[in-house]
Amino acid sequence: MNNLKEREYTSKIPFEDGHGRSHYSKNYNNDNKKMISVVAIIVAILAIFLIIKLNGAPKVEIIGQSTVEVEFGTEYKDEGVKAKAKFKDISNQVIVESNVDTSKLGTYTVTYKVPHSKSYDTYTRTVVVKDSTGPEITLNGGEEYRLQYGSTYEEPGFEAKDACDGDVKDKVTTSKVDTENGNFDMHYVVEDSRGNKSKKVRHVIFTDLTAPEIKLKGNSYISLITNTKYEEQGATATDNKDGDLTSKIVIEGSNIDTSKDGKYTVTYKVTDSNGNEAKATRTVEVGPTQATGVIYLTFDDGPSSNTTPKILDILKSKGVHATFFILNYNEENEKLVKREIEEGNAIGIHGYSHDYSKLYASVDACYQNITKLQEKIKQTTGKEVKILRFPGGSSNTVSRKYCKGVMTSISQKVLAEGFKYYDWNVASGDSGDVKTKEGVYNNVTKGLKPGRDNIVLMHDFSGNNKTVEALPDIIDYGLKNGYRFDVITTDTEMVTQKIQN
Numbered sequence: 001m002n003n004l005k006e007r008e009y010t011s012k013i014p015f016e017d018g019h020g021r022s023h024y025s026k027n028y029n030n031d032n033k034k035m036i037s038v039v040a041i042i043v044a045i046l047a048i049f050l051i052i053k054l055n056g057a058p059k060v061e062i063i064g065q066s067t068v069e070v071e072f073g074t075e076y077k078d079e080g081v082k083a084k085a086k087f088k089d090i091s092n093q094v095i096v097e098s099n100v101d102t103s104k105l106g107t108y109t110v111t112y113k114v115p116h117s118k119s120y121d122t123y124t125r126t127v128v129v130k131d132s133t134g135p136e137i138t139l140n141g142g143e144e145y146r147l148q149y150g151s152t153y154e155e156p157g158f159e160a161k162d163a164c165d166g167d168v169k170d171k172v173t174t175s176k177v178d179t180e181n182g183n184f185d186m187h188y189v190v191e192d193s194r195g196n197k198s199k200k201v202r203h204v205i206f207t208d209l210t211a212p213e214i215k216l217k218g219n220s221y222i223s224l225i226t227n228t229k230y231e232e233q234g235a236t237a238t239d240n241k242d243g244d245l246t247s248k249i250v251i252e253g254s255n256i257d258t259s260k261d262g263k264y265t266v267t268y269k270v271t272d273s274n275g276n277e278a279k280a281t282r283t284v285e286v287g288p289t290q291a292t293g294v295i296y297l298t299f300d301d302g303p304s305s306n307t308t309p310k311i312l313d314i315l316k317s318k319g320v321h322a323t324f325f326i327l328n329y330n331e332e333n334e335k336l337v338k339r340e341i342e343e344g345n346a347i348g349i350h351g352y353s354h355d356y357s358k359l360y361a362s363v364d365a366c367y368q369n370i371t372k373l374q375e376k377i378k379q380t381t382g383k384e385v386k387i388l389r390f391p392g393g394s395s396n397t398v399s400r401k402y403c404k405g406v407m408t409s410i411s412q413k414v415l416a417e418g419f420k421y422y423d424w425n426v427a428s429g430d431s432g433d434v435k436t437k438e439g440v441y442n443n444v445t446k447g448l449k450p451g452r453d454n455i456v457l458m459h460d461f462s463g464n465n466k467t468v469e470a471l472p473d474i475i476d477y478g479l480k481n482g483y484r485f486d487v488i489t490t491d492t493e494m495v496t497q498k499i500q501n
């Protein structure tokens, strides 16, 4: 075997001689030794490399930037480090120490302590808390501010708050920039103590916010005997800006089938060029007899234990119903509130309190005076009352003493919240000058007008005997003259006086 191998090698030698052969044999032994030492060196290198790897410093990589900028007042979340030692992930063994406080401007250090042979290797990251945000400006009334054409702009106010400086409202400067058609922009500019600027613009637009006025031709209440024809008399409409809008009125429900008895509503609608809609209704009642009009008897300021039961007794004996705009009541009078409902009368909200200085102190106070009683009535009767009469009526001027403009605001608010409010068009005078039952009777009967909704203001406060005594005769007068008695519901057209505050 050896010979064979040797021959093989020998055959590769280009020149053959006796020396050559032995010479080659010597070379072969040397190569073998070299190869062994190369392997040994490689093994040694690998071993050293392995030893270094096992005992050397862990490999650490800071995630993200080594210097991080963070906005004042925001939350700082450190991204941490990745650490590897002895081929193992030891990231979760790294101790992170941070003094970053984003509520104070400044430069902070986050320290990462990476375990390394019974001690730690330390790495750091720099965190700069800075403020590059301007104050926040909020405009009361919004950035698009629409005003009634011809009115005067009164600044609705604004707020300016900065994350660092706090309230900077006093530093806001405003300027007016005219746009077109008499409109303008209000510019609000403010800078914080680091020079970060903020700006807001309010567009002030003068427009027509007033709805047209519809006036019915003829009566708002028409009584027809069965099978007589209903003649539509129409209506007129005028607008403060557009002028006469009569031709734009849309009438619905005038095609009344008078072969069927019942109560019908004819609706008149018109919209001005600025989208303000006005609506009016006419009630047409078809029946075997003709009624003159409708009487809504209303009693304010109750319930009272000595007047209310007497009024309820009279209503019951005459077979008519009334509407009670009540105040807060004690436990004893709870039964009167229940009785009013049970006997087919209606309840409306007058207010939890009748103290003008308190209830008209603000729009909020006035609204709470309504909802507080609404909640109580719901507990007593289970009914959610949505009709109301403001203490003093919507046209009162006494509220001006406590809060300017409160009636204008509260009347809009209650409508927006789904309430309807009712003043009166017949005043009995029983809470004022009138001291006798004759006086009450005369005021009411003279105030009644055929062909309309007559809302009669009376009171069932304690001791109001003149009204108790006049009531049977008032009801008799109404019935004899063909009036129909009804209670106010949210479907009843509002009768309101002109708001004066």
Ligand SMILES: [Zn+2]
Binding pocket: 300, 301, 350, 354, 391, 392
């Ligand atoms: Zn009252």
